[in-house]
Amino acid sequence: MSSTADDDVNLSKEEREERDKADLEREREEQNALPYTWKQQLGEVDIEVSVPKGTRGKDLNIVIQKKKLSIGLKGQEPIMSGELCKDIKIDESTWTLGTSHIPVLSDSTHLATEDQQLVLVHLEKQNKQQWWENVLTHHPKIDTKKIVPENSKLSDLDGETRGMVEKMMFDNQQKQLGKPTSEEMKKMEAIQKFQAAHPELDFSKAKIS
Structure with a gap:
């Protein structure tokens, strides 16, 4: 079960790390049980x-x-069949027969070997600024808040998209640590500047929302 923001506030750093470790292990087991392996970037699966x-x-x-x-x-019977997590661009999505190009963990039950053949499917996302929680809607979900894009791929993004992704990564990390997000930091800075300009006002009970 996913944790809520209130849960995070009540947990210590060690408890959050232990919970995250357990969530990651459960997520890995669920993904390894699927009849396929998959990975994604912001624009493709x-x-x-x-x-x-x-x-x-x-x-x-x-x-x-x-x-x-x-x-x-x-x-x-189909090996996998169902509704996709999000819309795709059909004209830019393809499939072929080949060998593995997706690196998977050594303990994965789907690790490809030389005598295996693979159907390789490439899907172009309709929305290239959104992570997928799963491939098919009825399959187990992953926690998209913990996705860390490959550095090489980040450099390929345009300035605006890269800035958005880096901000999202920073905010997710701050939330995991129980610290303020970039927007909350901006509000705090604005209040501090206003308070410095108006020392006669009482900000002791001011709340950031």
């Missing part, structure tokens, strides 16, 4: 699905729609 060696394109039944994805072998 890449998925890998293992299929029997020797599988050809004509053996597959793959449906990629704006809000739906289905992957499987013809004549069999």
